[in-house]
Amino acid sequence: INKPWPMPPGTVHPAGKALIFDELRVHPAELTEAHILPFVPRAAEIDQAKEKRLQSLAAIIADCASIHAAATWILENEEWDFTAVYYDAIDHFSHGFMNFHPPKLKQVRQEKYDLYKGVVTGGYLFHDMMLSRLLQLAGEDATVILVSDHGFHSDHLRPRGVPKEPAGPAWQHRPYGIFVMKGPGIRKDERIYGAGLLDVAPTVLSLFGLPVGQDMDGRPLVQAFEKPFAPETVPSWEQVEGECGMHPPGLKSDPYAEHEAMEQLIALGYVEKPGKNAQEALDRTLNESNFYLARVYMQKKRYTLALPLLESLFAKKPDQVRYGFQLARCFQALGRLADCRRVVEAMLKTRKKKSPQFDLLRGTLALAEGKTLEALENLLKAEKADPRMPTLHQQIGSAYLKMGRILDAEKTFARALEIDPESPAAQHGMALTCMRKKVYKEAAMHALNAVGLMHQYPRAHYTLGLACAKMGDFERAAQALEVCLSMAPSFRAARKILARIYKLRLNKPDPSAAHARVLDDLRKRTPRPRTGTP
Numbered sequence: 001i002n003k004p005w006p007m008p009p010g011t012v013h014p015a016g017k018a019l020i021f022d023e024l025r026v027h028p029a030e031l032t033e034a035h036i037l038p039f040v041p042r043a044a045e046i047d048q049a050k051e052k053r054l055q056s057l058a059a060i061i062a063d064c065a066s067i068h069a070a071a072t073w074i075l076e077n078e079e080w081d082f083t084a085v086y087y088d089a090i091d092h093f094s095h096g097f098m099n100f101h102p103p104k105l106k107q108v109r110q111e112k113y114d115l116y117k118g119v120v121t122g123g124y125l126f127h128d129m130m131l132s133r134l135l136q137l138a139g140e141d142a143t144v145i146l147v148s149d150h151g152f153h154s155d156h157l158r159p160r161g162v163p164k165e166p167a168g169p170a171w172q173h174r175p176y177g178i179f180v181m182k183g184p185g186i187r188k189d190e191r192i193y194g195a196g197l198l199d200v201a202p203t204v205l206s207l208f209g210l211p212v213g214q215d216m217d218g219r220p221l222v223q224a225f226e227k228p229f230a231p232e233t234v235p236s237w238e239q240v241e242g243e244c245g246m247h248p249p250g251l252k253s254d255p256y257a258e259h260e261a262m263e264q265l266i267a268l269g270y271v272e273k274p275g276k277n278a279q280e281a282l283d284r285t286l287n288e289s290n291f292y293l294a295r296v297y298m299q300k301k302r303y304t305l306a307l308p309l310l311e312s313l314f315a316k317k318p319d320q321v322r323y324g325f326q327l328a329r330c331f332q333a334l335g336r337l338a339d340c341r342r343v344v345e346a347m348l349k350t351r352k353k354k355s356p357q358f359d360l361l362r363g364t365l366a367l368a369e370g371k372t373l374e375a376l377e378n379l380l381k382a383e384k385a386d387p388r389m390p391t392l393h394q395q396i397g398s399a400y401l402k403m404g405r406i407l408d409a410e411k412t413f414a415r416a417l418e419i420d421p422e423s424p425a426a427q428h429g430m431a432l433t434c435m436r437k438k439v440y441k442e443a444a445m446h447a448l449n450a451v452g453l454m455h456q457y458p459r460a461h462y463t464l465g466l467a468c469a470k471m472g473d474f475e476r477a478a479q480a481l482e483v484c485l486s487m488a489p490s491f492r493a494a495r496k497i498l499a500r501i502y503k504l505r506l507n508k509p510d511p512s513a514a515h516a517r518v519l520d521d522l523r524k525r526t527p528r529p530r531t532g533t534p
Contacts, residue, residue, distance in 0.1 A: 024069040028058040035061060039122040042115055056096055057119065061126075064089035068130045075137040082204070085134070093123035094152040095169050101154055120154070143183025143207055149197050150177050156388075157420060165322065167292060176422060176453070185226050192224050194455030206231055213237045287313060294326060301456070303333045314343070318350060321357075328361060337369050356385035364395050372402045392416075394425040401432060409433050424454040431463045435470075443467040451483075458488035465494065474505040495519045 005027060012018040036043050039057060048054055064087060071085040099108055100116035131146070138144060151174035153159070162168045179195045181203075198218030205212050206220040211232040220231045234240065290309045297306035310327040317323055324347040331340035344361060348354070363378035376399045382392055393416035400409035410433045416426035427450040434443035447464035451457055465480035481498040485491060495515050502512035 020073070021070050024066065024073055026062045026065040026069065028055070028062040031058050031062060038125075039119045040115060041118065046115065053096065053116065060089050060092045060096070060123075064126070064130075068133075072133060072137060075134070082208070083138075087127065087130070090123055090127060090148075090152075093120055094154075095172060097123075098152055098154060098158065098172060103155070105158060105160075107160065141184060143181070143186065145200065145204070146178065146180040147197070147200055148177035150175060163322075165288075167288065174422075179221075181221075181224050186224055187226050190224070191452070192221055193452060195221055202231070287317065291323065291326075294330075298326065298330060298333070301333070303330050306330050307334070318346065321347060321351060325357065325361060328365070332365060332368055337365065340365055340368075356382040356389060359385070360389060360392055360395065363399075364391075367395060367399055367402070372399055375399050376403070388419055390420070390423075391425065393419065394423065394429050397426075397429045397433070401429075401436065406433060406436050410437075422453055424450040424457055424460065427453065428457065428460045428463060431460070431467070435463065435467060438470075440467045440470040444471065456487060458484045458491060458494075461487070462491065462494045465497070469497070469501060469505075474501050477501055478506060489518075490522055492519060492522055495522070 007022050012021050097119035101120045104113050153174050159171045202212045202218045202220040211234045213236050214233050215236045294306040294309040313323045314327045328340045328343040359378045359382035363375045366375035379396045397409045397412035413429040427446045431443045431446035444467035450460035461480050461484035465477045468477035484494045499512045499515035502508040
């Protein structure tokens with residue numbers, strides 16, 4: 001508490017305002033019981049010599065209050081066109097206290113639950129109050145965007161434990177964040193499909209009538225605007241001259257600030273505490289960096305970029321099962337099923353203790369290989385050991401569909417949705433089941449749910465197109481199939497059906513002929529995709 005508290009040089013830009021923001025900071029020692037009790041009403045019962053959670057809570061509150069004080073000062077005292085504020089307190093509240101949030105988890109002791117069960121809710125109320133003040137200062141004519149990069153599991157989906165690995169706490173994250181936008185010219189009460197973090201900056205540029213960099217991975221969310229527009233572009237904003245508030249070239253980082261940032265990441269569990277051997281610590285860091293880069297590529301379906309990273313990691317650390325799991329999944333996604341099986345068998349030889357995840361992986365592989373009975377045997381074995389594993393019931397349902405056991409598939413996908421209603425794969429599985437039952441309206445509803453949860457899901461768009469076509473809604477069928485093909489241009493079945501719809505149902509011979517030409521070219525240039533290709 002009494003340690004020096006200097007603000008590192010370079011923290012504030014322009015530097016002439018550093019003293020103002022230095023005074024606005026809130027130190028944890030400044031907090032009183034009035035600040036702590038709304039989060040932990042029974043704080044007086046805690047022995048702080050043994051229990052450090054109150055100190056952690058005070059640090060989170062003080063840091064958040066400091067950020068808010070700086071933001072509100074700027075809004076009140078500066079001329080501004082654009083203001084961005086980053087609050088990380090909900091992430092810290094949740095990592096530290098989500099396990100105590102209602103409903104109570106079995107492994108949490110009752111006395112700890114009673115003490116800390118209100119912290120996460122208190123954190124959200126705290127942010128609501130701060131948001132109210134920001135909106136008041138911004139005014140009615142301001143466009144406001146509220147965004148988060150992920151959510152948190154707060155119900156029965158909370159993990160029983162956090163893996164002992166760097167970035168293990170990310171297991172507590174729910175993949176879906178939020179994107180909310182309000183202001184003049186913004187559509188009201190509309191759902192924005194397919195929004196991602198990389199789309200925020202291009203959208204902000206479009207709000208100001210500025211072009212989007214062609215080197216940006218994201219895109220403006222034009223569907224959020226009342227008036228449609230085609231965004232202008234420039235090759236790259238990196239090549240545009242002018243002052244943009246960035247640090248000058250060659251600026252040396254402050255070791256004190258680096259140390260504080262590293263300690264915070266260690267405390268959260270995102271990085272390991274370096275041991276005595278600095279080279280080993282560096283190697284571990286590089287391995288983890290490459291592993292999570294590969295995971296990002298996998299999520300974006302850029303499997304060819306993920307593959308060399310995962311192959312190198314597994315070759316260096318064959319005992320790291322998570323490396324092997326991801327490598328096997330990458331091979332399967334690429335249709336290289338023999339390589340996938342080679343990795344699985346290698347893991348089974350070196351792993352003494354077999355987990356249900358191995359049965360799930362073997363079942364998924366056998367399903368891709370067309371060995372449905374073997375797949376079902378492994379998947380049911382995994383279900384017996386751990387019936388709440390993610391993706392398990394989707395795979396069992398897929399096996400039942402391949403076997404023509406429609407009612408069993410329906411029950412299994414319903415079970416998957418009972419566990420996680422926001423699973424796009426389970427929603428799509430239910431859509432496929434409804435298609436087999438010829439209940440096309442329900443199939444379309446589940447397919448819509450799937451693409452609403454994960455827009456980059458070409459097969460779900462394909463199923464939606466089929467369901468709409470079966471209902472006689474050929475315009476919407478064509479729209480869904482066009483979206484599917486924009487994501488998966490070599491999806492032959494989708495292109496064939498779309499060409500027929502344009503020709504026979506919508507009387508549009510030109511697009512029909514165009515799709516027929518592409519389909520013919522695909523047949524000449526590429527073989528049919530192997531089993532297991534996504």
